[in-house]
Amino acid sequence: MSDVVIIGGGIVGCATALHLKQADAALEVVVLEPDPTYAEAATSRASGGVRQLFSRPENIALSQYTLDVIHAWPETAGIDGQPPPDLHWQRRGYLFIATPEHAEILAANLLVQREHGVRADWLDPPTIEERYRAIHAADLGGGVLSPNDGWLDPHAFLQGLRAKARHLGSRFLDERAVGVEMAVNAVRGVDLASGHRLRADAVVNAAGCWAPALAAAAGMPVPVEPMLRLEHTVDLPPDVLPGFAALPFVKDGDGLAIHPEGSGLSVGLVDFDAPGGFDTAADPGYFERVVWPALVHRCPGLDRLRLHATSSGLYDQNRLDGNAVIGNWPGRLDNYYLACGFSGHGLMHALGVGRALAELILHGSYRTIDLERFGYARILRREPYAEHGIR
Structure with a gap:
């Protein structure tokens, strides 16, 4: 018999286990x-961005x-004086x-x-072009820069939290x-594919794209589905690279996302109208047909880039x-x-959600961040x- 069984050992599941054990070391927590x-996990395929620019x-x-x-x-993830994995945190801001x-x-x-305490600045189009010469801003109405935000290595983040949760x-x-x-x-309890059953006083469904089926089995259907x-x-060519190396994480209202990575860029443009499903096969022409034109419009110097690789993953999208x-x-x-239903925000919000779930399970109410408006009642x-104008 376990006190809590957590379904899903990705970033949300690990954060929940960590906070439960920090709150009560005697709890029997099974993940x-x-x-x-984590070959197919959303965490490992995340962009790693952490931003405060929400509404x-x-x-x-x-x-x-x-x-x-x-x-x-x-201090959070170190174990017995040994340092945790390096997050490679890039505090370069979000624009x-x-x-x-x-x-x-x-x-x-x-x-x-x-x-709500966010350090952020309004940038008019001339200021955007002056500060970030790689960006074409003549057709923009402005931008918001949060300089304390940035991005990290998702795999290192996950492994650090998992190791600490196990250590506890x-x-x-x-x-x-x-x-x-x-x-x-x-x-x-929870039924396992092996044929066994785990008894539990409480169960957390943090199974990402697989969460909706398990929620429906418990009588709690949710409008969440996998989305590619x-x-x-x-x-980038060597003569172009310097103009992009100092960019923040850039996002526009259509979903185009750009941030420096290695000797080039990481770029995404999600098709939010695509039907849901577990098919992760990438359309080989999608980058050239959809992403590259949007990228060149926003950053004209990228007409000579070379596509290095495309990786595919799934969001648990709340429709x-x-x-x-x-x-x-x-x-x-x-x-x-x-x-579930994080819609691409799971990595950056997992820690607070894990703490909130621990509070609900142990106290019956939120003690830190009130997430009542994210509750099942609205479903x-x-x-x-x-969000307003933000994805």
């Missing part, structure tokens, strides 16, 4: 992760907690840019961000959850509003907790709680 190599206070606060952990990483018709939304979001006593099993044992208004995302790495579904169903299913009511 189920069928692939300890919803909850998302801002979740990112701020992650930044606190990054800044205290040796959100918008065309004139969307600049007003960006400016309104900036007021919310500053109200969490058990990781190479098992796949295939269902749950139900009782009246409660889940009693492609990450392209491009090599209702693009925000995570966190928590239980009070009064109906008290001991089954969801953590039942079909009431979106979406």
Whole structure:
């Protein structure tokens, strides 16, 4: 019998296990992760970005907690005096840019961000072009720069949290959850592909793209589905590279995302209208047909780049509003907790969500960041709680 069984050993599952054990070392915490190599996990294929540029206070606060952990990483993830994996943290900032018709939304979001403690600046188009000469800004209405944000190595982040959670006593099993044992208004255990069953006082479903099926099995269907995302790495000519090496993480309203990586760039442009599914086969012409024209428009010097590689992965996309579904169903299913539908924000918000879930499980309420508006009740009511002009 376990106190808590966590389905999914990615970044959210590891963060939840870590916070549970930090809160109560005596808890029996079991994490189920069928692939300890994380070859297909969303965490390993993430871009690694951590930003505060959101419009919803909850998302801002979740990112701020992650930044606190990054800044205290040796103390957070170090074990017996040994340093944790190097995060290769790049504190180069985030720059959100918008065309004139969307600049007003960006400016309104900036007021919310500053109200919640975000250091961020408004940049008009001439300032953007002067500061970042690689960016074409003549057709923009402005941008917002958060200089304290940046990006890290997702694999190192995951491995550091996993190792610390194990060090504190969490058990990781190479098992796949295939269902749950139900009782009246409660889940009693988790059924495994091996044929075994784990009894549990509480169950956390942090299975990413596989979470919706397990949620439905417990009577909590969610409008979440796998959505393909492609990450392209491009090599730049030596005469062009200096103009891009100092860029922040740049995002525009259409989903184009650019940040320096090695001797080139990492580029993404998600097709949010694509149908959901587990097919990760990349369209070989997508970069040349869709991504490259958008990239060259925004950064004219990139007409001579060379595509180095394309990797594919999946978002657990919440089709209702693009925000995570966190928590239980009070009064109906008290001991089954969801953590899914992050829509690309899982890595940067996992730590705060893991702490919040530990609070719900141990205290029955949030003690730090109130995530009530991300709860399951909004799914039942079909009431979106979406970001404004931000993805």
